[in-house]
Amino acid sequence: MAGEPVHVNEFQELARQVLPKMYYDFFAGGAEDQYTLKENIEAFCRITIRPRILVDVSRIDMSTIILGHKTSAPIIVAPTSSHQLAHPEGEVATARGAAACNVIMALSFTSTCTVEEVASSCNTVRFFQTYVYKRRDITELMVRRAENNGFRAIILTADTPRLGRREADIKNKMISPRLRNFEGFISTEVVSDKGSNLEAYAAKTLDPSLSWKDIAWLKSITKLPILIKGVLTGEDATKAIEAGVAGIIVSNHGARQLDYTPATISVLEEVVHAVQGKVPVLLDGGIRRGTDIFKALALGAKAIMIGRPVIYGLAAKGESVVKQVIEMLKNELELTMSLAGCCTVDDITRSHVITEKERFLCRM
Ligand SMILES: Cc1cc2nc3c(=O)[nH]c(=O)nc-3n(C[C@H](O)[C@H](O)[C@H](O)COP(=O)(O)O)c2cc1C
Ligand SMILES: CC(C)CC(=O)C(=O)O
16 A cells, blocks of 8 residues: 555555454455445445535534533444454553544453453543343343443444354354453353354354343343444334433444345434434444544434444554544544534534435435
8 A cells, every 4th residue: 555544444455464364354244245334335425415615614623422421523433342353452452542532432242352451441431332142141240340340331232133144254264252251151162163153152142032121121230321232223213212222323233234234324314213312323334434424413323433444443553543543534524524614513414414315306
């Protein structure tokens, strides 16, 4: 690559160059035909921006408040597993990179560093993502450990009753990484020579019976606010509100679970309408530009989460490049806001974007 990266996508190639193929494929890949993987990115390209001119933009304030926590920008590091496969310092380096940018980090349940190591590494606001294992005592223990270690919210990932079919992982016989949080409770060693060992581990552990009634159980074991991740329809958003969640995350798990789900940005408004402002709505999937963040905010998201770009930065050079990735997105968002005539995130409104559907209706 010629010169220093100027866009977060360039870190993907750097990651590809340094990582073993098995790990790179695990991080980069999606499920089956990877239709949704492409769509998550391309759907952003079909939304255009309606800028306003002659607004005094000499001061731009990107800060916002998420569940009571002030953050420098509406950007959260998404929960992604196994950071030590990308870099030896793993989630500790990621957390420090997020802390340096004053943004929130969500730690994955299947992290390679422990909850305690990440908590003591820096003082960034942290959310804890949880899966529900068949052994509910393990989930309960992890949620309590997160709460005791100063995590501020629980994200329940609800789109993974089973692992999606990731064909590169099957071909590569993807290993099941060492998850030190669970040492002494459950073995992550699953030896299957048939395909993805990670899939075999997931099949052994994930509880496919998890259902709406279990939100009450989760609420009974923690005082922390609960966000539900994986909502893609207005119907489920309504159910989530009825179940008493504190926030909703529109996500298709970075296109790694059910293929042929729509791009998240294309269903955001449906969810936002169902939620009627009762709780914050976040979005992830395919965010690669400041303009993508602007579009998500215009369509009603309170903040967005970024998954792969952070991992690619981590793989490329650890903490300093995690920081660089987040800063690039922050700088791009700041410039987008300036050029669109929005001084604060609250100034970004629905009338600042045109969706594909609107363009289509105009032509009729
Ligand atoms: C390598 C990888 C691991 C992931 N692990 C988790 C996880 O442990 N828990 C979870 O809720 N989501 C997980 N996700 C999904 C992310 O939280 C997020 O939804 C997705 O990465 C956003 O899309 P993006 O990568 O296009 O930004 C993972 C995604 C990737 C790419
Ligand atoms: C171990 C898996 C359940 C981690 C995950 O969520 C993912 O790889 O997408």
